[in-house]
Amino acid sequence: xxxxxxxxxVRAASTEGGRRTRDRILRAAAELMFKxxxxxxxxPDVQRRAQVxxxxxxxxxxxxxxxxxxxxxxxxxxxxxxxxxxxxHLDSIEALREWCERAAVRLDAVHCVGGCEIxxxxxxxxxxxxxxxxxxATGFAAWQAAIESGLARMRERGDLGADEDVSALAVAxxxxxxxxxxxxxxxxxxxxxxxxxxxxxxxxxxxVAAARASRPADR
Amino acid sequence: xxxxxxxxxVRAASTEGGRRTRDRILRAAAELMFKxxxxxxxxPDVQRRAQVxxxxxxxxxxxxxxxxxxxxxxxxxxxxxxxxxxxxHLDSIEALREWCERAAVRLDAVHCVGGCEIxxxxxxxxxxxxxxxxxxATGFAAWQAAIESGLARMRERGDLGADEDVSALAVAxxxxxxxxxxxxxxxxxxxxxxxxxxxxxxxxxxxVAAARASRPADR
DNA sequence: ACGAGATTGGAAAGGCAATTCCAATCTTTG
DNA sequence: CAAAGATTGGAATTGCCTTTCCAATCTCGT
Numbered sequence: 001x002x003x004x005x006x007x008x009x010v011r012a013a014s015t016e017g018g019r020r021t022r023d024r025i026l027r028a029a030a031e032l033m034f035k036x037x038x039x040x041x042x043x044p045d046v047q048r049r050a051q052v053x054x055x056x057x058x059x060x061x062x063x064x065x066x067x068x069x070x071x072x073x074x075x076x077x078x079x080x081x082x083x084x085x086x087x088x089h090l091d092s093i094e095a096l097r098e099w100c101e102r103a104a105v106r107l108d109a110v111h112c113v114g115g116c117e118i119x120x121x122x123x124x125x126x127x128x129x130x131x132x133x134x135x136x137a138t139g140f141a142a143w144q145a146a147i148e149s150g151l152a153r154m155r156e157r158g159d160l161g162a163d164e165d166v167s168a169l170a171v172a173x174x175x176x177x178x179x180x181x182x183x184x185x186x187x188x189x190x191x192x193x194x195x196x197x198x199x200x201x202x203x204x205x206x207x208v209a210a211a212r213a214s215r216p217a218d219r
Numbered sequence: 220x221x222x223x224x225x226x227x228x229v230r231a232a233s234t235e236g237g238r239r240t241r242d243r244i245l246r247a248a249a250e251l252m253f254k255x256x257x258x259x260x261x262x263p264d265v266q267r268r269a270q271v272x273x274x275x276x277x278x279x280x281x282x283x284x285x286x287x288x289x290x291x292x293x294x295x296x297x298x299x300x301x302x303x304x305x306x307x308h309l310d311s312i313e314a315l316r317e318w319c320e321r322a323a324v325r326l327d328a329v330h331c332v333g334g335c336e337i338x339x340x341x342x343x344x345x346x347x348x349x350x351x352x353x354x355x356a357t358g359f360a361a362w363q364a365a366i367e368s369g370l371a372r373m374r375e376r377g378d379l380g381a382d383e384d385v386s387a388l389a390v391a392x393x394x395x396x397x398x399x400x401x402x403x404x405x406x407x408x409x410x411x412x413x414x415x416x417x418x419x420x421x422x423x424x425x426x427v428a429a430a431r432a433s434r435p436a437d438r
Numbered sequence: 439a440c441g442a443g444a445t446t447g448g449a450a451a452g453g454c455a456a457t458t459c460c461a462a463t464c465t466t467t468g
Numbered sequence: 469c470a471a472a473g474a475t476t477g478g479a480a481t482t483g484c485c486t487t488t489c490c491a492a493t494c495t496c497g498t
Contacts, residue, residue: 015444015495039258040347042485053447058487113346119401123342126404127332128259137405168414171402172395175415179398182338183390185345186356195387196394203422234465234474261455272477277457 010062022060024050030071030078034114038068038124065129072125072132075117076139080146090150091157093205100177100197107181107190115185118143119178144170154208161211169204176200229281241279243269249290249297253333257287257343284348291344291351294336295358299365309369310376312424319396319416326400326409334404337362338397363389373427380430388423395419 013019028050032041043057043064050057061067080087086099114120118139125132151166160166180196232238247269251260262276262283269276280286299306305318333339337358344351367389373379399415 011444013444017495018445021445036347037258037343039256043487044485054487055446055448055489059445064486115342115345120342122405123334123339123401124256126334128255133405133407140402140405168418171399171411171414172418175395175398175402175411176391176419177398178401179394179396179415180390182342182397182401183359183394186341186352186359188352192390192394195390196398199387199391199422200395200418203418203425206422206425230474232474236464237475240475262457263455273457274459274476274478278475283456 010066011059013060018060021050021052021056025052025057025060025067026070026074029067030074030117033068033071034075034117034120038121068125068129068132069135072118072121072135072139075121076135076142079117080142087146090147091153092159093201093208095150096147096173096201096204097198100173100201101194103177103181104190104194104197107184107193112181112184112188112190115181116178119181140174144174147173151204158215159208159211160204161207161214164207164211169200169207173197173200173204229285230278232279237279240269240271240275244271244276244279244286245289245293248286249293249336252287252290253294253336253339257340287344287348287351288354291337291340291354291358294340295354295361298336299361306365309366310372311378312420312427314369315366315392315420315423316417319392319420320413322396322400323409323413323416326403326412331400331403331407331409334400335397338400359393363393366392370423377434378427378430379423380426380433383426383430388419388426392416392419392423 013022025046029041029046032045032049036045043054046052046057046067047054057067061070083099083102086095086102089095090099118136121132122136122140126136127133148166148170151160151164151169154160155162155164155166176196176199177193180193183192183196184190232241244265248260248265251264251268255264262273265271265276265286266273276286280289302318302321305314305321308314309318337355340351341355341359345355346352363386367385370379370383370385370388374381374383374385379385395415395418396412399412402411402415403409
């Protein structure tokens with residue numbers, strides 16, 4: 001009977017206070033959905049956390065689906081911006097290790113609760129909300145692109161052989177991160193994440209060594 | 220106020236018909252929870268699917284949490300038994316590829332809906348249901364053990380160097396599978412899974428080649 | 439300062455889900 | 469066959485959640 005997700009009118013905040021309210025709601029929802037899942041987060045939950053009334057949430061986001069979509073976009077862009085300095089320089093084995101280890105430290109800090117902000121949403125929503133799936137695919141694509149461009153630079157530079165499939169390597173690293181975080185979440189221990197990620201980076205390092213070996217004239 | 224998951228009395232079926240009913244419920248719940256998530260699966264949903272009345276579900280499983288726990292154990296054992304013949308012989312690169320590719324074919328068949336039976340449950344329940352997390356950790360451990368024992372056999376045989384960390388390699392492969400399935404689910408395309416898994420297996424293959432190279436007297 | 443539109447509070451409608459209950463109806467066993 | 473226990477049907481209870489609605493109150497341009 002429901003118009004199947006007719007995107008209800010979502011008014012953009014046009015006043016300063018409105019913008020802050022909208023932001024407070026978004027942050028609260030993002031945090032709750034991350035820790036308890038989307039289904040496990042009710043509108044009243046968000047209300048309490050953000051200290052707003054129901055009307056404000058529906059005023060700015062239309063309905064729960066709209067709020068969820070906003071959270072997906074929020075998490076995608078926020079996580080990306082947070083790591084921008086590192087993400088733009090993933091063009092050496094050391095940089096890759098440093099980047100992945102930073103995530104490991106974060107896992108330690110929260111005792112592996114929640115796993116990956118995007119991965120958790122992806123697992124929960126992919127099969128039941130097509131538009132959410134789209135948004136999440138976009139989020140992952142940005143990550144993959146960041147890794148891939150770093151690897152591509154290494155290849156241009158000659159650190160990696162010209163025949164390396166940097167796209168596949170990027171996907172493998174991303175998968176190791178996601179799968180590793182899931183295993184760490186289940187075991188409440190960051191070790192599986194570290195092992196999974198390190199094995200893939202070791203593999204990339206091996207390829208770098210191989211490229212160097214086949215080019216003995218250098219250095 | 221609720222005794223926080225006091226495991227309600229769960230009567231084991233003591234009659235033939237009872238056993239079949241219990242089984243029907245379990246299968247229906249497993250399938251629904253796999254495709255729609257635990258939160259997205261209501262008791263009435265299970266009733267319809269299994270053609271039973273509410274009392275039967277509560278009679279055999281106590282409450283929804285009990286049903287969920289039963290589904291976790293069911294999925295863990297079923298998936299393991301299904302693959303038993305392959306799982307017991309993961310002691311060659313070819314066997315590993317064959318095993319992983321079989322999962323890829325399954326993904327293709329269902330258009331990547333659902334991802335991994337256990338991984339999906341793990342992502343949804345790990346942070347909100349401690350006892351479920353335990354059960355899922357056990358399920359993953361069995362998988363890891365199967366991979367690890369295959370790799371250990373390769374090491375004993377000399378296919379892998381004596382210094383290889385087969386435990387880390389097993390975790391990496393399991394993570395690649397889980398992460399790859401997640402990426403495939405989001406992209407509705409089994410390619411990410413295949414790439415992720417193949418990169419890790421390539422890495423193991425490289426180690427095998429290295430072991431062979433350092434032992435030129437053989438063959 | 440005034441009016442339009444933005445923002446907010448809070449109540450209340452409507453629905454569905456989890457769970458309980460009790461009264462049948464089978465099954466098994468002595 | 470009769471009693472005990474297992475199994476089943478289906479209604480009823482309770483509670484929470486999503487969403488809507490309307491009446492304030494606030495903000496801002498003019």
